[in-house]
Amino acid sequence: MIFIILLMGVFLGDLLLKKYVEARLPEGKEKTILGGRILIRKLHNRGIALGRLAGRPLLIRRGTFGLITGIAVYFVASLFRRDGAVRKTGAALLLGGALCNWFDRFHQGFVTDYFSFNVKWKRLKRLVFNLSDLCIMIGTVLLLLGGIRKGRKKRV
Numbered sequence: 001m002i003f004i005i006l007l008m009g010v011f012l013g014d015l016l017l018k019k020y021v022e023a024r025l026p027e028g029k030e031k032t033i034l035g036g037r038i039l040i041r042k043l044h045n046r047g048i049a050l051g052r053l054a055g056r057p058l059l060i061r062r063g064t065f066g067l068i069t070g071i072a073v074y075f076v077a078s079l080f081r082r083d084g085a086v087r088k089t090g091a092a093l094l095l096g097g098a099l100c101n102w103f104d105r106f107h108q109g110f111v112t113d114y115f116s117f118n119v120k121w122k123r124l125k126r127l128v129f130n131l132s133d134l135c136i137m138i139g140t141v142l143l144l145l146g147g148i149r150k151g152r153k154k155r156v
C-alpha cells in the first residue's frame with residue numbers, strides 16, 4: 001500500500017507544482033529559492049528528455065504510453081511478489097513520474113518543466129526539470145540497484 005501512496009504522491013505533487021508554475025510564473029521570468037541554489041522558471045517541453053523528438057508528438061505519445069504500460073505491469077506484479085523494497089520504491093517513483101509527464105503531454109501537448117540548478121557549469125544550469133523528471137531518474141537508479149542486489153543474493 002505504501003508504494004501505491006508513493007506513486008500517487010509523486011503524480012499529484014508534481015501535477016500541483018506544474019499548475020502552480022503555470023498560473024503564477026510568466027514565461028521568461030525567473031525566481032531563485034534555497035539561497036539562490038535553485039532557479040524557478042517555466043519551460044514548455046514538447047519533446048522528451050532535453051526536448052528530443054519534439055517534432056514527432058505521435059511517436060512520443062505512443063512510445064511513452066507503451067513504456068508506461070510495461071512499467072505499470074511490472075509495478076503491479078511486484079506488489080504481489082516478494083520483490084525488495086528498493087525495487088518497489090524505484091518502480092513507484094518511475095511510474096508516478098512517467099504518468100504525470102504523460103498526463104501533462106496528453107492534456108496540454110507539452111510537459112511543464114520548472115526548475116534548474118543554479119551552478120557555475122552552464123550546461124547543467126540550462127537544463128530545466130520537474131519533480132517527475134527527478135523521480136524518473138531516481139526510480140530508474142533504484143530499480144537497477146535493486147536488480148544488482150537481487151542478482152548478488154542469487155549467486156551466494
